[in-house]
Amino acid sequence: MTTYQKITPIANQILKKYDLCDHCLGRLFSKQLYLSSNKLLGKKLKKNLKSARRCYICKNLFDNLDYFLNMMLDAVYPYSYSSFSVGATIKPSIIDRDDAIRSKYKLKGIDGIKTDITKELGKLFSRKTKKTFDYLDPEIVFTVNLKEESCDIRSKSVALSGRYVKPVRGFSQKQKSCSNCSGKGCRICDFHGIIEYDSVEGEISQFLFKKLGGTTAKFTWIGGEDKSSLILGTGRPFFVKIQNPHKRSLRVKSANLEHVTVNNLKIVPDSPKKPLKFNSLVEAKISTSSKIDSNLLRKLKTLTKKPIVVYEKSGKRSEKKILSVKYKKQGDTSFTLFFKFEGGLPVKRFVTGDDVSPGVSQILGVLCKCIGFDFHDVEVK
Structure with missing residues (x-):
């Protein structure tokens, strides 16, 4: 006995008690027969029977899918996309009736009506727009509310x-x-x-x-x-x-x-998930509490010899490298510092030495203050 011959008596039992549309009847058995069209199977199972006037499960919802298709087409008009997926909200009573029949006749491993509605809407939309249905990573996601007759749309960032x-x-x-x-x-x-x-x-x-x-x-x-x-x-x-x-x-x-x-x-493809490492080239204008000379500024060259330790109020400790140092004396109590360093070094605190060691003030033995600083380059490692 073929699978089709086995399911025919069950289909007839169901039809004696319930009026079902071709879609809902076919869905109850299509997976057993490895068929893709629920509607065609439903028609075949009914043979010479008249079509249901009003489907017990869906209340002829499948006859009105073109209405929701047009709603989707209107909603998607401003968007550019190549792939989509569809979600649906339907009345709980429809799901309850579908579950009751599947339970009563012990029909397992078949799609629920909600899944079938979204598949059918997906087929109709794809046929109309030539776009690809993509369940895993769609560029557009429709949520069609068949209960309230509305359509929401979200596009992938x-x-x-x-x-x-x-x-x-x-x-x-x-x-x-x-x-x-x-x-x-x-x-x-x-x-x-x-x-x-x-x-x-x-x-x-x-x-x-x-x-x-x-x-x-x-x-x-x-x-x-x-x-x-x-x-x-x-x-x-x-x-x-x-x-x-x-x-x-x-x-x-x-x-x-x-x-x-x-x-x-x-x-x-995406924004970085982890912070990127980078180097910055900065020009800092610095004033000093007392006179300085070129011999004193030479000490700044030692900044490249060992890491700069930065302490945060949270207790976090980090180390940053100074990669290069140049300086130019501007006056008795001011100079410009050109330095390249690992990203994340707080420039003003580095100059004063506020929870940053060693700082410019510490190296020079003179209280220094950063008046302002500009970035000449930022390179990602």
């Missing part, structure tokens, strides 16, 4: 890397979060997490929102700087992840914004 040059002083690196949502995104900040755009983070975010759409922007900074510091040379590297973008490609590689210039912009 896009990560970018780039460098920024900041040729003006008095411009912060980081942007204050929206006070209402603490940066999570709300109606007040148009779901961006920030309201103002008066920082490096703000200007780059605003530019990317215009180019890619999206809600929030999450930055990974390769080091930081004072509000008064300049970022020169090739600029400071950064990574940014745009949540829920509309576009997935960026044609421009550079942009001159109001206060910063962005270069080397490109899409990358």
Whole structure:
């Protein structure tokens, strides 16, 4: 006896008691027969029987899937994507009726109705748009609420890397979060997490929102700087992840914004999971509490001989290397220090010697203060 012959009597028993549509009837047996079309199997099992006027399980929901397909097409219109997946919310009573029949007739190892609805919507959408259904890593995820007749959409975040040059002083690196949502995104900040755009983070975010759409922007900074510091040379590297973008490609590689210039912009697979190691080349302007001479400044060369120990208030201890040192005397009580060091060294504390050993003050035996510092280069190792 074939598998089909075995399941026919069970199908007939079910149909005597319940009116089922072709989709719901076929789904109960299609996996046993290794068939992909529930509808065609359902038709075959019914043979000469009339189609159900109203399906006991789904209440003819499958007849209305085109309505939800059009809802998906309308929702996805602003987005660029190549792959998608579908999730669904349906009435609990539909699931209960489906479970009851599967339990009563001991039908195991078959898809539930919710799975079947999402598969069918996926087939219809793929056929219409020529896009790929990707369950594991889709660029677009639909959540179709068949209960409330709505469709939500989320797109996979896009990560970018780039460098920024900041040729003006008095411009912060980081942007204050929206006070209402603490940066999570709300109606007040148009779901961006920030309201103002008066920082490096703000200007780059605003530019990317215009180019890619999206809600929030999450930055990974390769080091930081004072509000008064300049970022020169090739600029400071950064990574940014745009949540829920509309576009997935960026044609421009550079942009001159109001206060910063962005270069080397490109899409990358992801932002770094761990902090990247980097070196910074800094020019620091330093004042001293007493007169200094060139012979005294020569002592600064010893800074490259051993690691600089940095102590944090949390109790954490780290070591940073000074890779090169140059200096230029500017006056009796001032000089400029050009030095290259491992990222993470707090420049102002290094000069004063505040929980940093040895510091510039300690090496020179003179109380020193950093008036300001600029970055000439930041290189990722």
